[in-house]
Amino acid sequence: MALHFSQVAIIGVGLIGGSLAMILRRNGLADSVVGVGRRIENLKTAVQMGAIDRYVVDPKEGVAEADVVVLATPVDTYEGHLSEWASCLKPGAIVTDVGSVKGALVEHAERTLPRGVRFVGAHPIAGKEKTGVAAGSDRLFAGARCIVTPTSKTDPQALEQITAMWQATGATVLSMDPYLHDQILGAVSHLPHVAAFALMDALIEIRGRVPGLDLAGHSGGGLRDTTRIAASSPEMWRDIFLWNRDNIVAFIERYEEALGRLKELIRAGDAAGIEKALERAKQERERFPAPVAVTPSP
Amino acid sequence: MALHFSQVAIIGVGLIGGSLAMILRRNGLADSVVGVGRRIENLKTAVQMGAIDRYVVDPKEGVAEADVVVLATPVDTYEGHLSEWASCLKPGAIVTDVGSVKGALVEHAERTLPRGVRFVGAHPIAGKEKTGVAAGSDRLFAGARCIVTPTSKTDPQALEQITAMWQATGATVLSMDPYLHDQILGAVSHLPHVAAFALMDALIEIRGRVPGLDLAGHSGGGLRDTTRIAASSPEMWRDIFLWNRDNIVAFIERYEEALGRLKELIRAGDAAGIEKALERAKQERERFPAPVAVTPSP
Numbered sequence: 001m002a003l004h005f006s007q008v009a010i011i012g013v014g015l016i017g018g019s020l021a022m023i024l025r026r027n028g029l030a031d032s033v034v035g036v037g038r039r040i041e042n043l044k045t046a047v048q049m050g051a052i053d054r055y056v057v058d059p060k061e062g063v064a065e066a067d068v069v070v071l072a073t074p075v076d077t078y079e080g081h082l083s084e085w086a087s088c089l090k091p092g093a094i095v096t097d098v099g100s101v102k103g104a105l106v107e108h109a110e111r112t113l114p115r116g117v118r119f120v121g122a123h124p125i126a127g128k129e130k131t132g133v134a135a136g137s138d139r140l141f142a143g144a145r146c147i148v149t150p151t152s153k154t155d156p157q158a159l160e161q162i163t164a165m166w167q168a169t170g171a172t173v174l175s176m177d178p179y180l181h182d183q184i185l186g187a188v189s190h191l192p193h194v195a196a197f198a199l200m201d202a203l204i205e206i207r208g209r210v211p212g213l214d215l216a217g218h219s220g221g222g223l224r225d226t227t228r229i230a231a232s233s234p235e236m237w238r239d240i241f242l243w244n245r246d247n248i249v250a251f252i253e254r255y256e257e258a259l260g261r262l263k264e265l266i267r268a269g270d271a272a273g274i275e276k277a278l279e280r281a282k283q284e285r286e287r288f289p290a291p292v293a294v295t296p297s298p
Numbered sequence: 299m300a301l302h303f304s305q306v307a308i309i310g311v312g313l314i315g316g317s318l319a320m321i322l323r324r325n326g327l328a329d330s331v332v333g334v335g336r337r338i339e340n341l342k343t344a345v346q347m348g349a350i351d352r353y354v355v356d357p358k359e360g361v362a363e364a365d366v367v368v369l370a371t372p373v374d375t376y377e378g379h380l381s382e383w384a385s386c387l388k389p390g391a392i393v394t395d396v397g398s399v400k401g402a403l404v405e406h407a408e409r410t411l412p413r414g415v416r417f418v419g420a421h422p423i424a425g426k427e428k429t430g431v432a433a434g435s436d437r438l439f440a441g442a443r444c445i446v447t448p449t450s451k452t453d454p455q456a457l458e459q460i461t462a463m464w465q466a467t468g469a470t471v472l473s474m475d476p477y478l479h480d481q482i483l484g485a486v487s488h489l490p491h492v493a494a495f496a497l498m499d500a501l502i503e504i505r506g507r508v509p510g511l512d513l514a515g516h517s518g519g520g521l522r523d524t525t526r527i528a529a530s531s532p533e534m535w536r537d538i539f540l541w542n543r544d545n546i547v548a549f550i551e552r553y554e555e556a557l558g559r560l561k562e563l564i565r566a567g568d569a570a571g572i573e574k575a576l577e578r579a580k581q582e583r584e585r586f587p588a589p590v591a592v593t594p595s596p
Contacts, residue, residue, distance in 0.1 A: 125518055145518075183508045183511070184510070185516075187505070187508060187511055187516075188501070188511075188517055188521045189521065191501070191504075192497065194557070194561075194564075195493055197576050197580075198553065199493050199553060200580075200582050201556040201559070201560070201575060201578065202549070202553040203489070203582070204578065206485045206549055206552050210478075210485060211478075212474075212478060215485075215582060216585040218482055218483075219486055219587070220486065222490050222527045223586075225526050226494055226527065227490070228523050229520045229523065230582075231583045231584055232576075233580075234576035234577040237572075238569055238572045238576060241564045242569060245565070252557060252561045253561075254500045254503050254504050255496065255497060255557065256561075257503070258497070258499040258500040259493075259500075259550060259554060261496075261499070262496050263554075266492075266543055269540060269543065274532075274536045275532045278528075278532035278536060279532040280499065280502065281495040281528045282495075282498075282532055284501070284528075285498050285525050287513070288513070288514045288525075
């Protein structure tokens with residue numbers, strides 16, 4: 001059975017929602033894609049780019065005829081959205097999302113949606129430093145990973161269709177328990193973001209104590225790489241930090257311990273101990289795959 | 299007066315020393331470049347690559363006829379080197395170095411060298427993740443910065459010559475007090491290295507608590523960038539951490555405070571406070587210059 005939807009509603013036509021919409025239309029995976037949003041200029045851009053067929057401002061109208069509804073708004077808005085329009089969904093409709101946090105949000109969606117409506121959590125891991133549909137592309141997910149997070153309540157057919165939809169974007173789809181997703185992403189994504197934001201914050205403090213320190217002017221490749229993700233969206237990361245709060249706080253504590261250990265080795269002048277700690281970090285880091293060639297944006 | 303040396307001795311013909319040697323020879327800045335080292339294979343490679351004219355194993359022999367001696371060994375070896383051969387230097391010889399820490403090392407060199415021998419501290423900031431002359435290049439310093447660190451004891455002519463030598467490599471030369479250098483580099487380079495090494499260490503701990511977490515397999519661009527410099531040389535960074543110990547310990551404490559502040563905002567669920575902290579970091583990070591286009595090594 002080839003994947004085909006008659007109508008898809010995209011709630012939040014930003015970088016992720018807009019790019020997915022574009023792919024669904026260009027690849028003929030949906031007869032019609034309707035965008036739902038509040039920023040009319042952005043929605044008009046989405047129509048002009050051919051990402052969506054049309055837009056509506058009232059989500060109840062947008063979701064009423066949809067086979068698939070994609071929640072692509074900040075995770076903090078899910079609760080408001082579902083309570084507003086869950087009762088308007090067609091029987092058999094699939095609701096899915098693209099959020100960076102899953103556990104509690106998947107559980108809430110499963111509890112809130114009416115009988116007969118099927119929920120599948122998903123998290124495409126694609127560049128999110130730019131925002132808005134204008135930055136979208138039908139290649140955004142090519143080579144990226146998308147994690148789907150089924151539970152014991154997930155309908156197998158709906159899971160299969162959402163998996164096929166993400167595979168059609170060029171993404172590699174992995175399946176994971178939603179709470180395990182939050183632990184794993186908490187470690188490999190959310191903690192590094194905390195580290196980068198806090199490093200910038202510390203450097204701002206240090207600048208106040210070191211006359212002549214010019215963070216931008218003195219920055220080298222090491223600092224630039226280490227803090228690149230500190231330029232990410234404050235709103236998006238605020239929500240991720242709050243919705244994955246317990247894991248993130250626990251992982252920050254592990255990080256504080258690791259920093260404290262290295263600090264004490266340095267303070268004590270323990271050359272062998274420092275070298276051993278750095279060697280352990282280096283060996284683990286060298287197992288990471290090499291990045292694909294990139295040309296940074298100007 | 300065009301820059302010209304009759305004989306230059308390079309102590310430690312690695313990536314930095316070897317690349318500098320290569321530039322001095324290829325650009326005709328020195329009649330003869332002699333390499334001093336212990337790893338004969340590496341020294342033979344340096345001769346084959348045309349980086350040095352010849353090599354000797356005994357540094358006393360290497361420095362005896364040199365106008366300029368470049369210390370390009372790990373900073374921890376400076377003391378041993380200077381006490382071994384300082385008394386063999388020609389009157390008027392210039393000793394310079396390429397170390398990543400300056401304050402105490404410059405002070406020690408100035409105290410140790412005999413009257414009539416002139417010291418100029420220098421720190422070319424060039425990629426140091428690879429090692430050995432085989433990774434060297436006569437373009438290594440093109441577009442890079444080199445910090446020279448004169449003191450009240452520095453001979454102005456010697457400073458002028460070492461400045462001209464680094465400018466001839468294509469580097470932009472900045473001048474800075476050696477102790478201020480250690481504060482500034484401590485902030486923009488050494489602290490980010492501590493952060494990256496400790497982040498890898500924390501993730502190794504976290505992996506023990508999250509079944510299925512595969513650091514390499516689950517790593518995305520954010521984690522890869524944030525930890526890239528954790529693959530740097532443990533020996534080199536051990537020495538930098540020890541020689542710049544006081545600044546680094548103080549800056550780690552500022553970082554611990556910044557992390558602690560963000561952790562408490564997250565723990566308290568303070569959405570506005572989190573967003574404000576992230577916005578502050580983002581605004582500062584966005585002032586950094588964009589990187590030049592790079593193709594990562596395979």
